[in-house]
Amino acid sequence: MTSTAGSRTSGRGAARLYILHGVPLRTELEVPAWFYVPPDGEFEHDPWTLTVSGLEATQLSMDLIRAGPTRTRWDGTQDSGTSHLTLSGGEERGGPVTFTLHWARRELSVDLAGGATTAGVLDLVSRWMVPEISARERGSLALHGTAIQTRAGTVVVCGPSGAGKSTLSAALVSNGGRVISDEPAVITTAGGKSCLWQGGSPLRLTHPAIPAVLPAGHSLVGTDGDGKHLLAPDIPGLEPHSAVSAVLLLSPRRRGSEPVIMRRLRGGAAISRLMAQRYVRVTDPELTRSAFTAAARVANSVAVFDATVSDDLGLVGKAAADIVDALDADPSQ
């Protein structure tokens, strides 16, 4: 059964259809400018319907979202084809938030105990739940990372906070790359080829010089509450992006004059490191097994590297150039 994109009408008002990480999502909420509005066309699946409760206490904050996966906790239960996932640990920041996914009915409901802005709700849904839907329905793998399209193919940069992920991503953009998706990067593998779907979140950049070095065509959409610059994703067509050529798993930065050191990971090392970078790590065996299978497919179709970048910011630009040169010369090195 197919659905047609475009404006929809429901009992409560106009609902519009959006595509996030390849998942069609119908919502009545006003969306930020960086959200993707697809062209009219036919879709493979019926859209999911998003409903939200707890919006009355608006304007609370997006701090819960910024807290990120390292400072929050997920709990999940499943019954009769319904997943109940609660994001907590940020109660003082507007949480907890409970998501309920009715898989058969294709309905996603969000209950905000503390309230949040509309943009905050959509950011939560885009970052946390749509990747889970994509994982279950498409066998995708959602990684804690940023996807940059370069002349050597799309590179996904993953790593813990402080490893230099955003700075390296910005340097790749300065070297001619384009931001495709940020936090998470959702990779779907089909036919032995891994592709990346555009997400719904702007890249957050900390380096003060970044706005000045961005090439033409890259637009900043403002700053967030922490003063970080927000770089809008480069909106593609409806189809998945070009093949992912490499996943870089960053280790903490190191001192030294070498801009970047890359080491190819294989077999169990590649899978375990990819699993450690999953964006949502709910203690649900079924979801974990799905992610394992997806990680194996990614590891078989994409070069996975451990990479460490110099802590000398002056060398990060050289590191980005070296990475693209290395991948361009031999992506399987």
Added chain:
Amino acid sequence: MASDVPRYRRDPRIIAAEVDGSLVLLTVEMEYVELDATGALLWEALAEPSTPGALADRLTQHFDVGLDEALGDVERFLGQLRALDLITVEPAAE
């Protein structure tokens, strides 16, 4: 025919994926175990209840190894898999 030899079988909760020529297992405790080509061959055989002797026979068919040496390798391998709770043991038939 009655047998007093136990038979071993994969724990069905374990899932496996082949990556770069290795077989990687995800355990019930969500840990990872990587098997080489020999281990992967034996893991494949353990889809059905198998005796150590039958597994050793399989090794001799695929690798240049004698039966006694193969049996020793199989016993060590099964011991490792049992320690990791990756296989179940069916009691000897009456």
